[in-house]
Amino acid sequence: LLTKRHGGFSFPKNLGRLPGPRALPFVGNLLHLFHPDLPIHFHDLARQYGSIFRLRLGSKDMVVLNSTDLIREALLRKWSDFAGRPHGFVADLVSLGGKDLSLGNYTPTWRLQRKMAHVAFQRCLRGNMEQIVQSQARQLCKAFHGYGGKPVDLAKDFSLQACGVICSVLFGPLDNFTIEKLHDCIYKIMENWGAISVQVVDALPFLKVFPNANLRHLLSCIKSRDALVQHVMKKHQIQERIHEELMAVVGTSRDPTYSDREHLPFLNATILETLRLRPSAVLALPHMTIRDTSLSGFSIPKGTTVITNLYGAHHDESKWHHPLEFRPERFLEEDPSGEAQRQLIPFGCGARVCLGETLGRMEAFHVLAHTLRDFQILPPSPGDLPDLRGFYRFIVHCKPFRVRLVPWAAVSELAK
Numbered sequence: 001l002l003t004k005r006h007g008g009f010s011f012p013k014n015l016g017r018l019p020g021p022r023a024l025p026f027v028g029n030l031l032h033l034f035h036p037d038l039p040i041h042f043h044d045l046a047r048q049y050g051s052i053f054r055l056r057l058g059s060k061d062m063v064v065l066n067s068t069d070l071i072r073e074a075l076l077r078k079w080s081d082f083a084g085r086p087h088g089f090v091a092d093l094v095s096l097g098g099k100d101l102s103l104g105n106y107t108p109t110w111r112l113q114r115k116m117a118h119v120a121f122q123r124c125l126r127g128n129m130e131q132i133v134q135s136q137a138r139q140l141c142k143a144f145h146g147y148g149g150k151p152v153d154l155a156k157d158f159s160l161q162a163c164g165v166i167c168s169v170l171f172g173p174l175d176n177f178t179i180e181k182l183h184d185c186i187y188k189i190m191e192n193w194g195a196i197s198v199q200v201v202d203a204l205p206f207l208k209v210f211p212n213a214n215l216r217h218l219l220s221c222i223k224s225r226d227a228l229v230q231h232v233m234k235k236h237q238i239q240e241r242i243h244e245e246l247m248a249v250v251g252t253s254r255d256p257t258y259s260d261r262e263h264l265p266f267l268n269a270t271i272l273e274t275l276r277l278r279p280s281a282v283l284a285l286p287h288m289t290i291r292d293t294s295l296s297g298f299s300i301p302k303g304t305t306v307i308t309n310l311y312g313a314h315h316d317e318s319k320w321h322h323p324l325e326f327r328p329e330r331f332l333e334e335d336p337s338g339e340a341q342r343q344l345i346p347f348g349c350g351a352r353v354c355l356g357e358t359l360g361r362m363e364a365f366h367v368l369a370h371t372l373r374d375f376q377i378l379p380p381s382p383g384d385l386p387d388l389r390g391f392y393r394f395i396v397h398c399k400p401f402r403v404r405l406v407p408w409a410a411v412s413e414l415a416k
């Protein structure tokens, strides 16, 4: 009787064939979701059960996809089957009942909303979006000069810079005090939402006035850049190569522009490699099938939650040589056919692809191009390198670390 009521042992007929860990009575595979490193845990499960597996959550099922080919099959080839978003208690709170671009289900209203947002974004891109991003990157470098080479944690600088960009795009110019207030509020909400269970989040009433979901996604850019700085710092020769490339193409008499990127292949490859190793939205956002469908020969019924494990796709040993290594070269000379770029999906793909992809890429480019042209990033003391293991709280965070930003001019003085 209990099995029948709670679905403890049995799977819906269609999903029965999908492999997955054994489900416990009542809770099914719920405990798997409490794993502290969920994307890595899913990746390990994929090694055991294959790149598509299912988890049973009470009476519901969840399907996890762990390879780029499967994710592309679902989100591109069968996009209209997988374009939904599941309901969830916290998500509904955050999005005021699903009235939100990223958390709302695939309905005619949502389609209109996305179309309007897309058109507005394109208009911004053709207008002054680059100037906004560029001026924020310049301000950032000014602040870096002010640190005078002392060890500092850059996480908040990056995060405020990204918040400044999105606020200018959304609301026009805002004063720094308001940006910082908005930033701190979003950051707090993000931390809480990602870190604790529904019950604890439930106890935080200010979630009811959570702002626009786009702002939430700001933080994923920031995490990418934090990770990038960490990796770049570990490998001095990478910084030097990017700096030389920037000096040859841009020099110091003008600032980098987004159109320079075509002539900066190594900087581009470094950004791609960071997005591969640390796709900030590691598990993307959950999808939901909006009709009965199939994937890789397995039937998947309407209403199933589908998780796209971007971490798993970007660490798939059958596609990436030494996937744990930070090697920008894999996007250059080692990839004449462009297969590595095809396998890279940090922004998702298909009908629910990230709306801010262009802005995210532009910000990563400007911040890195400005910073690495002007500064060498060094550890606080020789050999004091950051721990590269991130931790998962909804998005992947870097462990706090400090760096010294030494202007290149001072570096060459020191070398004399």
Ligand code: HEM
Pocket: 101, 102, 103, 114, 166, 213, 214, 215, 217, 218, 220, 221, 222, 224, 279, 280, 281, 284, 285, 286, 308, 346, 347, 348, 349, 351, 352, 353, 354, 355, 356, 357, 359, 360, 361
């Ligand atoms: C490096 C930066 C970023 C990364 C890696 C990233 C990644 C992602 C990913 C993986 C998704 C989920 C796709 C899916 O459902 O399959 C997503 C969705 C989304 N992102 Fe981003 N994002 C970034 C920056 C931004 C920015 C700056 C904005 C806004 C200005 C933004 C707005 C959105 C929106 C609105 C959605 C929901 C789209 C939908 O449901 O149709 N993102 N993003």
